[in-house]
Amino acid sequence: MFSFKSFVFAALLSSCEASVRARKLSNELIAGFEPRTVVTDH
Structure with missing residues (x-):
């Protein structure tokens, strides 16, 4: 059953x-649209 x-x-x-x-x-879309901001923030 x-x-x-x-x-x-x-x-x-x-x-x-x-x-x-x-x-x-x-996350991939955000990283693709804003690669520089993601790198500088972290």
């Missing part, structure tokens, strides 16, 4: 992966 707990766990796992991918993508 398909349990509800496994469904919730799979949903949470997929949402976490999606958020991590979105964060990496946004």
Whole structure:
């Protein structure tokens, strides 16, 4: 049988992966648009 707990766990796992991918993508876009400011800030 398909349990509800496994469904919730799979949903949470997929949402976490999606958020991590979105964060990496946004960081890459920011680094691509503003390479000098990122380097000088850090």
